[in-house]
Structure formats: C-alpha cells, structure tokens
Amino acid sequence: MRAVDLIAKKRNGGELDRGEIEFLIDGYVKGDIPDYQMSAFLMAVYFKGMTFAETGALTRSMMNSGDTFDLSSIPGIKVDKHSTGGVGDKVSLILAPLAAAAGLPVPMVSGRGLGHTGGTLDKLDSIPGFQTRMDEACFRKLILKNGVAIIGQTDNFVPADKKLYALRDVTATVESIPLISGSIVSKKAASGADAFVFDVKCGSGAFMDTKEKATALAGSLIGVMKELGKKSLALITDMNQPLGKAIGNTLEIIETIETLKGRGPADLTELCIELGIRMLLLGERAASIEEARSILEERLYSGAALAKFREILVEQGGNPAICEDYSLMDLSPNKTELTAPKRGYIQSFDTREIGNACMVLGAGRAKVDDVIDYGVGLICHKRIGDAVGVGESLFTVYYRNEKSLSEATARLSKSINISDKPAPPIKLVLDEIK
Incomplete structure (x- = not known):
C-alpha cells in the first residue's frame, strides 16, 4: 500500500476503506508519511468529501492514535457535552455540575481557547489552585465519587489530531466538515463517555456562520458518532451576540457562579437548561422533556448545582471560598465604560469582533503559545x-494597559450596530438534530 495511490483514489472521488485510512493516519503519526503527502490528502478530502463510513474510520484511527479512557466500571450512562465554540460560552462550567446534581455521570474532557473563542480550561485556570491535569485513574475516581470531573487532555491524548490540526491550519483545509468532525469526535469519544450532546453554534461569533453550515456539521457529528456506536444529538444555537454578559476568564467564572446561584443572565440559563434536558434524556435520567426540565430547575434553584460545583472545586484543588468572595480571583482594577454615541436600538453585533477585542486585551490567544x-x-x-x-x-x-484598551475599544465600537428601527430579539435554540 502506498500513500500516493490513496491520495489519487480520494482525489478521483473514490471511497477509502478502513484499512487504507488507518494506513494513512498511523503512518503520519509515526512520521512515515511526510507533511507534503498528508497535505495533498487533506486537500483531496476538502474537495471530494468523505462518506460517514470514511469519516468514522478516520475518527477511529485518530482516536486510537494515543490514550483512550475506559470508564466502563462507572455505573450508568455517562454523558458529555461539546460546544463548537462561541463568545462568552461558559455553559460547560454550569452544565457539568448541574447535570451531575441531577444524578448523571459527567466525564468532561475540555480544551483551551484559540482565536476569538474562549476555552473551558483557560476559564478554570483563573481559579487559584484548580487542577485540570490528571491521569485516567484519578479521573475515574472523581467521577465515581462525585459524579463529575472536568479535565484537560493528557500529553498523549489523540496525537493524530494535534498533528493534523496544525497541518490543516496552514493548508487552508480547516473548514472541511469531515475533518472537523474527525477532530471533534475523536477527542470526545476517547474520553470514555457513552453519549454526547453537541451545541453547534452559528452566526457572527461562530465558526459556522450560517444555520445551513451548522446543520451540515451537526449531521456529520451525529453520523460519525453512530459509526462509533455512540448515542448523540445536537442543538443548533445562535451566536449572533455574546452568550450571557461576561467575556473573559475571571469574569466568566463569576458569571458561572451567579448562574449557579439562580441569578444568571436569562439566555445563558435557558441554554444550560435546554442542553441539560437532552443530556438527561440520553442518560435515561428522565422520560420526557417536561420531567427533565423540572429536575434541572429544581437542582439549579435549590442550590444543589452550586453545591456540586463546590465539590468539583474541593476535589480538583480550587478554593471553594471564591463562591462567596470573588476578590480571591484576579480581576484587573482598571476599568472603563464604552458608551453609546447615539440613541436607538441594538440592531446587530459583530460577535467575532467582540471576541477579538477580548483577545487584544489579553483574555485569549492569537497563537497557541500566547500567555x-x-x-x-x-x-x-x-x-x-x-x-x-x-x-x-x-x-x-477591564484592561491592564492603555495600548490594549485603545485597540479593544476601537474594535468594540465597530462591533455594534445601533439603528433607529427596533430589531426583534433573536431566538436562541434554532433547531434540534438527531
């Protein structure tokens, strides 16, 4: 078997079998297949696409390229949630303790942010002492004890994705839906969960800017999960404005705690409940949407979800006192207001530009090694x-220096459209894909 023959087969629109895809991925991870051949293969996939069977084989090969977690000793259906990324998206931080408080085992393996979107691990790092690095045995122990743990990927977790993602980034093949699906699903399936809820975002602050593109990605994610024998569903949600009010790491932890206290922004609370409903249904902890909603609202407003969040903090080295004293976290003392230049109605946001403004302030990364x-x-x-x-x-x-403030406020000023005419409020959940 030769890589060049498989590249030609895909270039000509042929379908690769599982063995052929394994040969390519294994060879690339080991260094036997060079970047230039894998680049050609990625571009062939970009133009010719992949069937669900091919994408499933790609995903399985990527998943098995490194460590995988075995959580079969944990009773119950274990359910995780994944977001395709947005601005102000701190849902995982709320949903993990909320779903666990409802009796669902939640093994959450999360990532870091890059570009205009924030990462769950970066937000957790703003909590003094909080640890997201642990081995599989500790991960399993925490889920058995508390029903939930939120960790980062191990050094040998899906190494094929690390190599392929870096190559896609410099070969203009990031937007390929089969390649996106393989990247997402390989990491989620390697975490050991049994079922998954996807929050696929669309709009000005999302990687998929239209509902049609988001729906295509959601269908691909679910199709690949079926190929792997996993249950999943997806909600298509709007990202034409920030989710909640806070954007930035410490600020988002504060808003997370406020939401767990039952006084968070309405849109953020609503989305957590909607995603939580689907998690409980997949995990067979509720028989209907109405029952699941009732359970989740009771756990949220009774304080049970906040108590579970405290347990996560204690078990993973964080200080639970932050739930009462936000000053224990780092928040810049320098702040200013950006005000409206005219009266009217908020017509639209360029949400990506709002995320970019936060990145300029220092809350996110333009490059992987940015601090x-x-x-x-x-x-x-x-x-x-x-x-x-x-x-x-x-x-x-909230800023540290005048230079970053100047650029950030210039971006923010361009990000908001004020009109004389009222605009209808946007619908948050646009569709459900099963």
Whole structure:
C-alpha cells in the first residue's frame, strides 16, 4: 500500500476503506508519511468529501492514535457535552455540575481557547489552585465519587489530531466538515463517555456562520458518532451576540457562579437548561422533556448545582471560598465604560469582533503559545433589540494597559450596530438534530 495511490483514489472521488485510512493516519503519526503527502490528502478530502463510513474510520484511527479512557466500571450512562465554540460560552462550567446534581455521570474532557473563542480550561485556570491535569485513574475516581470531573487532555491524548490540526491550519483545509468532525469526535469519544450532546453554534461569533453550515456539521457529528456506536444529538444555537454578559476568564467564572446561584443572565440559563434536558434524556435520567426540565430547575434553584460545583472545586484543588468572595480571583482594577454615541436600538453585533477585542486585551490567544491574562475582559450590557440612549454604557472593559484598551475599544465600537428601527430579539435554540 502506498500513500500516493490513496491520495489519487480520494482525489478521483473514490471511497477509502478502513484499512487504507488507518494506513494513512498511523503512518503520519509515526512520521512515515511526510507533511507534503498528508497535505495533498487533506486537500483531496476538502474537495471530494468523505462518506460517514470514511469519516468514522478516520475518527477511529485518530482516536486510537494515543490514550483512550475506559470508564466502563462507572455505573450508568455517562454523558458529555461539546460546544463548537462561541463568545462568552461558559455553559460547560454550569452544565457539568448541574447535570451531575441531577444524578448523571459527567466525564468532561475540555480544551483551551484559540482565536476569538474562549476555552473551558483557560476559564478554570483563573481559579487559584484548580487542577485540570490528571491521569485516567484519578479521573475515574472523581467521577465515581462525585459524579463529575472536568479535565484537560493528557500529553498523549489523540496525537493524530494535534498533528493534523496544525497541518490543516496552514493548508487552508480547516473548514472541511469531515475533518472537523474527525477532530471533534475523536477527542470526545476517547474520553470514555457513552453519549454526547453537541451545541453547534452559528452566526457572527461562530465558526459556522450560517444555520445551513451548522446543520451540515451537526449531521456529520451525529453520523460519525453512530459509526462509533455512540448515542448523540445536537442543538443548533445562535451566536449572533455574546452568550450571557461576561467575556473573559475571571469574569466568566463569576458569571458561572451567579448562574449557579439562580441569578444568571436569562439566555445563558435557558441554554444550560435546554442542553441539560437532552443530556438527561440520553442518560435515561428522565422520560420526557417536561420531567427533565423540572429536575434541572429544581437542582439549579435549590442550590444543589452550586453545591456540586463546590465539590468539583474541593476535589480538583480550587478554593471553594471564591463562591462567596470573588476578590480571591484576579480581576484587573482598571476599568472603563464604552458608551453609546447615539440613541436607538441594538440592531446587530459583530460577535467575532467582540471576541477579538477580548483577545487584544489579553483574555485569549492569537497563537497557541500566547500567555493569557485572566483578569481582563468585558461585560456586554445590551442585547439585540434593546433600546439605548446617548451616553448609556454598552460595555464595561477591564484592561491592564492603555495600548490594549485603545485597540479593544476601537474594535468594540465597530462591533455594534445601533439603528433607529427596533430589531426583534433573536431566538436562541434554532433547531434540534438527531
């Protein structure tokens, strides 16, 4: 078997079998297949696509290229959730303790942020002492004890994805849906969960800018999960404005705790409940949407979800006192208001540009090795459809230096469209794909 023959087969629209795909992935991880041949293969996939069987074989090969977790000793159906990324998306931090408080085992293996979207691990790193690095035995022990753990990937976790993602980034093949699906599903399936809920975002702050593209990705993710024998479903959700109000690591932890106290932003709370409902249904902890909603709302407003969050903090080295004293976390003392230049109604946001403004402040990474400042970020005070008066605050900006503030506020000023005409509020959950 030769790599060049398989590249030609895919270039000509042929379907590769499992053995052929394993040959390519194994050879690339071992260094037997060079970057230039894998680049050609990725471009062939970009133009010719893959069947679900091919994408499933690709995903399985990637998943088995390194460590995989075996959680079969943990009773019950173990359910994880994955978001395709957005601005202000701290749902995992709320949903993991909420679903666990409802009796669902939640093994959550999360990632870091890159570009305009934030990463769950970066937000957790803003909690003093919190540990996300642990081996499989510790991960399993925590889930058995508390029903939940949130960790990062091990050094040898899906190494094929690390190599392929870096190559896709420099060969203009990032947007390929089969390759996106393989990247996402290989990491989630390696975590040992039995079922998955996908939050596939669309809009100005998402990687998929239209509902049609998001729906295609959701269908691919679910199809690949079926190939692997895993249950899954997806919600298509709107990312044309930030989720919640807080953007930035410490600020998002504060908003997470406020939401777990039952006083979070309405859109953030709603999305956590909607995703949680699907997790409970897949995990067979509820028989209907109505029953699942009732369970989750009771766990949220009774304080049970917050108590579970405290357990996570204690077990993973964080200080539970942050739930009462937010000053224990790093938050820049420098803040300013960006105000409306005219009266009117919020017509739209360029949500990606809002995320980029936060990255400029230091809350995110432009490159993988960039250092994050956990104490900077912003609060978005308005939603699409809201009325606004001259001089009314649109954003509170937390910053470290005047240079980053100047660029961030310039981006924020361009990110918001104020119109004379009212705009209807946006619908958060657009569709469900099974």
